[in-house]
Amino acid sequence: MINDNHPVRVMEKVFNVVTGSERVVTSSDLLYIDPDLDTPSSQIQYTRRKIPNGDIFHVEDRSEPVYLFTQEDIDRRLIVFRHDGPPYGKAVISVTDGDLSSTGILEIVASDPFIEIVNNSGIIVPRGQEAVISNYNLSVETNMNAWGSAIVFHVTTAPRHGRLTVSGQFVAKFQFTEADLQSGTLKYVNKGEASFRDEFHFQARISDTTIDGIFEVKVYPESYWEPLVVLNNSTLKVEEGSRVIIDQAALNIMHPNIAPSDITYIIVQRPQNGYLEVDLGEITSSEYENEVSLHRHEVNMFDQALINEGRVQYVEVGTNVTSDHFIFDATNGISSLSRLVFTIQIIPKTIYLSAGLLEIDEGSQTIVTVSVVTVLTEYYTDKITRYLLVKQPVAGQLELTTRPRVRVEAFTPLQLQQGLIVYVHDGSEHLQDTFSIV
Numbered sequence: 238m239i240n241d242n243h244p245v246r247v248m249e250k251v252f253n254v255v256t257g258s259e260r261v262v263t264s265s266d267l268l269y270i271d272p273d274l275d276t277p278s279s280q281i282q283y284t285r286r287k288i289p290n291g292d293i294f295h296v297e298d299r300s301e302p303v304y305l306f307t308q309e310d311i312d313r314r315l316i317v318f319r320h321d322g323p324p325y326g327k328a329v330i331s332v333t334d335g336d337l338s339s340t341g342i343l344e345i346v347a348s349d350p351f352i353e354i355v356n357n358s359g360i361i362v363p364r365g366q367e368a369v370i371s372n373y374n375l376s377v378e379t380n381m382n383a384w385g386s387a388i389v390f391h392v393t394t395a396p397r398h399g400r401l402t403v404s405g406q407f408v409a410k411f412q413f414t415e416a417d418l419q420s421g422t423l424k425y426v427n428k429g430e431a432s433f434r435d436e437f438h439f440q441a442r443i444s445d446t447t448i449d450g451i452f453e454v455k456v457y458p459e460s461y462w463e464p465l466v467v468l469n470n471s472t473l474k475v476e477e478g479s480r481v482i483i484d485q486a487a488l489n490i491m492h493p494n495i496a497p498s499d500i501t502y503i504i505v506q507r508p509q510n511g512y513l514e515v516d517l518g519e520i521t522s523s524e525y526e527n528e529v530s531l532h533r534h535e536v537n538m539f540d541q542a543l544i545n546e547g548r549v550q551y552v553e554v555g556t557n558v559t560s561d562h563f564i565f566d567a568t569n570g571i572s573s574l575s576r577l578v579f580t581i582q583i584i585p586k587t588i589y590l591s592a593g594l595l596e597i598d599e600g601s602q603t604i605v606t607v608s609v610v611t612v613l614t615e616y617y618t619d620k621i622t623r624y625l626l627v628k629q630p631v632a633g634q635l636e637l638t639t640r641p642r643v644r645v646e647a648f649t650p651l652q653l654q655q656g657l658i659v660y661v662h663d664g665s666e667h668l669q670d671t672f673s674i675v
Contacts, residue, residue, distance in 0.1 A: 242271070242272045242337065243334075243337045243338060243339040244269040244270065244271055244281060244332045244333065244334050244337070244338070244339045245269065245270055245271075245272050245339070246268070246269050246332075246339070246341055247268045247269065247270055248264060248265060248266065248267065248268035249341075250265075250266060251344045251345075251346050252266050252267070252318065252343055252344065252345045252346070253346050253347075253348065253351075253378075253379075253380035254291075254318055254320045254345065254346070254347050254380050255320070255347065255348070255349070255350050255380050255381055255382075256320060256324065256347040256348060256349065257320055257321070257347070258319075258320060258381075258382065259317050259318065259319045259320070259382055260317065260318055260380065260381065260382040261296070261314045261316065261317050261318075261382055261384075262293070262311055262316045262317065262318055263311065263312075263314060263384075264308070264311055264312050266311075266343075267283075267311055267330075267343055268308070268311070269281050269283075269308060269332045269339070269341075270308075271334040276334050276335075277309070278307065278308035278309040278311075278312050279307050279308070279309040280307070280334060280335055281307060281308035281309075281332065281333075281334055282305065282306075282307050282308075282332070282333050282334075282335075283305070283306050283307065283308070283311075283330050283331070283332055284304060284305055284330065284331045284332075284333075285304055285328055285329065285330045285331075286304075286328070286329045286330075288326055288327075288328045288345070289322060289323065289326040289327070290320060290321065290322035290323045290324070290325065290326030290345055290347065291318055291319050291320040291321045291322060291326065291345065291347075292318070292319055292321065293306075293316060293317070293318050293319075293328075294316075294317050294318075294319060295310070295315055295316065295317075296314070296315050296316070296317050297315070299317070299319075303316070317382075318345065320345075320347045323347075324346060324347045324348060325344075325345070325346055325347075326344075326345045327342050327343070327344055327345070328342070328343040328345060329341075329342060330342070330343060346380075347380075348380060350379075350380065350381050350443075350444075350446045351379065351380055351446065352377055352378070352379040352381070352388075352441055352442075352443050352446050352447065352448050353377060353378055353379070353448060354375075354376075354377050354441065354448060354450050355376055355377060355378045356372070356373070356374070356375060356376040357374075357375055357450055357451075357452060358373075358374050358375075359374065359452060359453035359454060359455065360374050360425060360454055360455070361454075361455045361456075361457065361570065361571060362399075362425060362427050362454060362455070362456055362457075363427075363456075363457065363458070363459045363461075363462065364427060364429055364430075364456050364457060364458050364459065365427055365428070365429030366426075366427060366459075367402075367424045367425060367426040367427065368424065368425055368454075369421050369423065369424055370401075370418065370423045370424065370425055370452070371418055371419070371421050371423070372415070372418040372419050374418075374452075375390075375418060375452060376415075376418065377415070377441050377448070379443055379446070381443050381444070381446065383443045383444075384415060385414065385415055385416040385419070386414045386415070386416045387414075387415075387443060388414060388415035388441065388442075388443055389412055389413075389414050389441070389442050389443075390412060390413050390414065390415075390439045390440070390441050390442075391411065391412045391439060391440045391441075391442060392411035392412060392413075392437055392438070392439050393411075393438045393439060393440055393449070394437060394438035395411065395437055396425065396435045396436060396437040396454065397432075397435060398427060398428050398430045398432045398435040398456065399425050399426050399427040399428055399435050399454065399456075400425075400426050400428075401413070401423065401424070401425060401426075401437065402423070402424050402426055403417050403422050403423050403424075404422045425454055427454075427456055432456060433455065433456055433457065434453065434454065434455055434456060435453075435454040435456055436451055436452060436453050436454060437451075437452055437454075438450070438451050438452075439451075439452060455570075457571065458494065460493070460494045461492075461494055461495065461569070461571050461572075462571055462572060463492065463493065463494070463572065464572050464574075465490050465491070465492050465500065465567055465568075465569065465572050465573070465574050466490065466491050466492065466493075467489075467490050467574065467577070468485075468489040468490065468491055469485065469486060469487060469488060469489040470487075470488055470489075470490075470577065470579060471486070471487050471488075472580045472581070472582050473487045473551065473579070473580070473581045473582070474581075474582045474583075474584060474616075475511075475551060475553050475581060475582070475583055475584065476553070476583075476584045476586075477553060477555075477556070477558075477583055477584060477585045477586050478553060478554070478556075478586070479553060480514070480550050480551065480552040480553065481550065481551055481553075482547050482549070482550050483513075483544060483549045483550065483551055483579075484544065484545075484547055485541075485544055485545050487579075488544055488579060489541070489544070489545075490502075490541060490567045490574065491541070492569055492572070495569045496542070497540065497541035497542040497544075497545055498540050498541070498542035499540070499569050499570065500540055500541040500567060500568075500569050501538060501539075501540050501567070501568055501569070501570075502538065502539050502540065502541070502544075502565050502566070502567055503537070503538050503565060503566045503567075503568070504536075504537040504538065504563055504564070504565050505564050505565060505566055505576070506563060506564035507537070507563055508551065508561045508562060508563040508581065509555070509561055510553060510554065510555030510558045510560075510561040510583065511551055511552050511553040511554050511555060511561055511581070512535040512551075512552055512554070513535065513536050513537075513539075513549065513550070513551055513552075513563065514535060514536065514549075514550045514551075514552050515536045515539050515543055515548055515549055515550075516548040516549075516550065517548075551581055553581075553583055555583070557585070557587075557589065558583055558585070559582070559583050559585060559613075559614055559615040559616055560580070560581065560582055560583055560615065561580075561581040561583060562578055562579060562580045562581060563578075563579050563581075564576055564577065564578055564579075565577055565579065582615075582616060583616070584616050585614050585616065585617075587614070588612065588614050588617050588621070589612075589613040589614045590610065590611065590612060590613060590674070591610075591611040591612075591613050592609065592610065592611075593606075593608050593609035593610070593611070594609070595609060595660055597660065597662050598662075599662060599664060599665075599666075600662055600663075600664035601662060602636075602659045602660060602661040602662065603659060603660055604656045604658070604659050605635065605653065605658040605659060605660055606653075606656065607653055607654055610624065610653060610674065621650055622649065622650075623647050623648070623649055624647060624648055624649070624650070624653070624674045624675070625646070625647045625674060625675050626645065626646055626647065626672060626673070626674050627673050627674065627675055628671070628672055628673035629644070629672055630660065630670045630671065630672040631667070631670060632662060632663055632665050632667035632669075632670040633660055633661050633662040633663045633670055634660075634661055634663075635648070635658060635659070635660055635661075635672065636658075636659055636661050637652065637657055637658065637659075638656075638657050638658075638659055639657060645658065
């Protein structure tokens, strides 16, 4: 593979450090990759300039600053920053893969020690079963030089309807560490009781710095994991320039054990010739209002209950168009259906025709084919019963092959398809001729 791309920064964030202290630089703080090649991290090389509020050292030799290091050094936690100076500074870095280079900035902020919860999404567990609690569900960030087993979570209030285990053992001391979260050894085990939710309170601690939080657990019967069922996903018809309700006869996805309000539609590709709108009625605050634009009540998310209540609408705003669609995902928070397509047929106010070209020798005749008279408005393709000539040709006439020398005033789509309509030239010196139909 040709190496024609510069190193790309994957992780870009402010580097936080305790005032007057040190902290190891990790790949969560600074990470570049080579998008062209499977370049090992040992070949991604950093060169840095002087930093106004500190210096960078190798962990095995803190006596002399380092100005050259690799991504592998960062990945192995061998690079440490020592704060000395103002609270804010920028480190200018040059990164090369051996052929091409990039320049970046590492922002550095020094402050008092802190620990903060950056992810606390909770888990969903089948009733009577267990689920892993990992750093994807619960994680913290700190400006202190601590990670893994040095970050301890003390359980201050245990879960009521389950228990916590680490490596299969009950958490007797009511504590676990960041290392347990990262290794996936921490689990919540549900007792199988009738409750639909559980929680435990915790305090994350590094030395004397702490932060409190609550971890939520949603508990559902196993039947909730059954797939969603598409009852209806039918083409919806709407007149050009108007709106239409998307009701449950057009779109209905259900689950035997879940309320319609818990089945959520997420629009992943909006309609091109209109937009979706939800009639919020007297609702003054809901998750849907967060999706509403300032200029129109356009939404990207709604639930089946709103459809059942007739409050979801498609508003058509395009012109000279005959169809539209949107792509959506449906989920109950457990089971999902992805990339479903809802089709909309637009009924135009005008029938659009396309006229082709006939070529003919002087004094002869030729068949008027369907390629010469084409209906562009898809909705009306099978609904037209007759074509009327509103302007006759001047150098000939249209005739039926079954009635020669009789001028045609109108004809049907079937006659056109069967090749029964012909244009007969009168032998005059006209080089061109036209006729108009509606």
